[in-house]
Amino acid sequence: MVTLRCTAKLLKRLTAEKSPVECQPSTTALGDWYCNLIQLSRNQAILCVSEKSYLMVLMPAAPFRQFGKRLSERLHALLLDLAVPSHQIAAEIGAMQTQCHDKTQSRVVLGMMNRMARDMEYYEEAYTGEPGYRFLEKRFRDETFAGLSTLTPVQESRKLLAERWVQADRIGQA
Numbered sequence: 001m002v003t004l005r006c007t008a009k010l011l012k013r014l015t016a017e018k019s020p021v022e023c024q025p026s027t028t029a030l031g032d033w034y035c036n037l038i039q040l041s042r043n044q045a046i047l048c049v050s051e052k053s054y055l056m057v058l059m060p061a062a063p064f065r066q067f068g069k070r071l072s073e074r075l076h077a078l079l080l081d082l083a084v085p086s087h088q089i090a091a092e093i094g095a096m097q098t099q100c101h102d103k104t105q106s107r108v109v110l111g112m113m114n115r116m117a118r119d120m121e122y123y124e125e126a127y128t129g130e131p132g133y134r135f136l137e138k139r140f141r142d143e144t145f146a147g148l149s150t151l152t153p154v155q156e157s158r159k160l161l162a163e164r165w166v167q168a169d170r171i172g173q174a
Contacts, residue, residue, distance in 0.1 A: 001098040003032045004068060005105060010037040010046065013064050014101060023100035029092055029164035030055065030157060033071065034109045037061060038117045045133065046071075049113050051106060053156035056116060056140045058133040068099045078137065082154055084161055091165040116140055 003023040006014065026032050031052035038047050044061035048071055057074050072093055079089045104110055120136055141154045151159070 001100065002026045002028045002096045003100045003102050004048075004071070005032050005034045005051070005102055005109075007036045007104055007110075010035055011101065011103065013037060013061075014067060023102045026095075028095045029088075029160045031160075033057075034104055034106070034113060035067075035071075036110075036113050036117070038120075040120060040132075047113055047117060049109060049116070050153070050157065051109050052160055053153050054109075054112055055153040055157045056137055058136050060130070060133075068101075072096045079157075079161075082141075082158065084158060088161045088165040092161060 001024055003026050029052075030050040033048050033050055035046055035048045038045050046059050046061050046067065048057040048059075049055070055078075057071060057078060059070055059074050075096070076089060076093050079092070080086075119140075123132070123136060123139070142152050144150060144152055
């Protein structure tokens with residue numbers, strides 16, 4: 001189960017509003033995903049950031065109804081690109097099949113997202129659309145952020161996935 005912590009602006013646009021019951025803690029290695037609707041040039045995009053690793057996923061905003069499914073698919077492709085072992089990817093994406101929408105909680109993650117969105121303004125003219133989104137994801141995945149000590153989002157994500165899903169493999173074998 002994963003909680004998608006959306007800004008009020010994004011929750012308003014989603015057809016699946018904030019879940020009526022309180023969301024449970026995420027069971028994924030990368031934790032909750034913070035999501036915001038941003039403007040890149042003339043296009044609306046959804047910026048998603050993992051609460052635990054600050055790994056960024058960027059995708060076109062439309063269609064809003066399929067937002068959660070598209071996030072899972074895009075994360076799957078991104079983790080493949082990062083050479084994460086396939087069993088860890090399958091476990092993480094499998095855990096994301098149950099999703100809950102809720103409001104944001106962490107000001108730290110929101111501040112990080114605002115910084116990323118501001119920094120994207122320098123690239124938006126040259127890199128818009130799908131190839132531009134991939135470029136921007138690569139641009140931010142090797143940057144060191146406060147709160148992750150000296151690890152980049154890629155290094156932190158690999159570490160979290162290995163810790164969470166290797167442990168799950170051991171429990172399944174026992």
